[in-house]
Amino acid sequence: MSDFPEKLYACWHPVAYAHEVKETPYPSKLLNRNLVIWRTTDGKTHAMKDLCVHRGTALSLGRVVNDCIECPYHGWRYNSEGKCSLIPQQEKQNIPEKAKIDSYLCKERYGLIWVALKEPIYPLPEVPEIESSDKWKVVLTGPFSWNTDASRQVENFTDFGHFPWVHPDLLGDKNRLTVPDHTVTREGHILYYTIKRPEAANSQEFPIFGNKKSVGPERHSRYELHLPYTIVLRLNWGEEKEMVYFFVSQPESQNTCRGHCIIGRNYDFEQPDSTLQNFENVIFEQDKRIIESQRPQKVPFDLTEELHLNFDAVAINYRLGMKALGLDY
Ligand code: FES
Numbered sequence: 001m002s003d004f005p006e007k008l009y010a011c012w013h014p015v016a017y018a019h020e021v022k023e024t025p026y027p028s029k030l031l032n033r034n035l036v037i038w039r040t041t042d043g044k045t046h047a048m049k050d051l052c053v054h055r056g057t058a059l060s061l062g063r064v065v066n067d068c069i070e071c072p073y074h075g076w077r078y079n080s081e082g083k084c085s086l087i088p089q090q091e092k093q094n095i096p097e098k099a100k101i102d103s104y105l106c107k108e109r110y111g112l113i114w115v116a117l118k119e120p121i122y123p124l125p126e127v128p129e130i131e132s133s134d135k136w137k138v139v140l141t142g143p144f145s146w147n148t149d150a151s152r153q154v155e156n157f158t159d160f161g162h163f164p165w166v167h168p169d170l171l172g173d174k175n176r177l178t179v180p181d182h183t184v185t186r187e188g189h190i191l192y193y194t195i196k197r198p199e200a201a202n203s204q205e206f207p208i209f210g211n212k213k214s215v216g217p218e219r220h221s222r223y224e225l226h227l228p229y230t231i232v233l234r235l236n237w238g239e240e241k242e243m244v245y246f247f248v249s250q251p252e253s254q255n256t257c258r259g260h261c262i263i264g265r266n267y268d269f270e271q272p273d274s275t276l277q278n279f280e281n282v283i284f285e286q287d288k289r290i291i292e293s294q295r296p297q298k299v300p301f302d303l304t305e306e307l308h309l310n311f312d313a314v315a316i317n318y319r320l321g322m323k324a325l326g327l328d329y
């Protein structure tokens with residue numbers, strides 16, 4: 001493992017939505033590794049290298065039988081620890097020690113499957129609102145697959161200056177372009193900042209926000225940016241309606257990533273999930289064409305390579321934080 005900094009392997013990353021992994025093995029990609037994700041009958045999820053030791057076939061093309069994953073080429077089976085348990089071509093089961101697949105730490109939480117390729121150094125963020133609370137309704141949006149590095153996708157989610165330009169009338173107001181002052185602090189691997197910023201009034205097509213004003217609404221946002229690629233955004237409009245965004249980008253390779261966005265709201269329980277899902281599809285499409293055009297494809301962690309101004313405080317601190325923790329490359 002060396003094409004990314006060691007520490008990135010030692011972080012939890014999403015590899016699928018939980019509902020994507022059913023009875024059949026599911027192929028995923030993380031930090032240039034092809035993985036197969038699958039479930040045993042107890043519902044537990046497992047992550048392994050997607051490669052049969054016999055002839056290198058993708059195990060994700062196979063099936064799950066008796067809590068083992070079966071290779072589609074010659075039917076070899078591997079258990080949830082990755083150990084080969086059956087070689088059908090042999091009369092006597094003398095299974096060589098080498099008949100083993102690398103397996104990784106894997107768990108399910110927040111409607112996602114998470115994998116750490118090495119012992120993880122940071123825990124997942126705590127977001128009780130989207131975890132079994134009857135005061136909140138949770139909607140899964142995405143996935144958002146982009147041809148760029150995960151750092152660019154995360155940075156875009158945190159960028160204030162682009163709202164009126166890229167998402168006019170949906171997230172930003174073209175008549176209010178200035179970014180209000182905000183201060184970023186870092187504690188360990190988490191950046192904290194709050195901002196009260198101008199936003200667009202709720203649109204007729206997507207009445208998803210809790211703002212009441214038709215002119216000049218402001219959004220109060222509290223951010224936690226968990227390095228490297230996770231954002232917890234809590235927002236409201238000064239009253240009782242609140243919203244939580246849990247956004248996390250999966251670093252598939254140096255130039256592909258997959259965003260997962262889970263949204264909780266303490267209002268509008270009866271609105272169909274498709275309203276929020278369609279809204280986010282529009283927003284992420286608007287961003288995608290811009291972000292995929294950026295060069296270099298990953299965030300340059302050296303500050304001298306770009307031009308940063310005061311209102312880019314988050315981008316600056318993202319670069320500094322990633323560098324300080326050895327998560328940059
Ligand atoms: S390649 Fe997998 S069993 Fe032969």
Ligand SMILES: [Fe+2]
Pocket residue numbers: 156157162166167283287
């Ligand atoms: Fe955007």
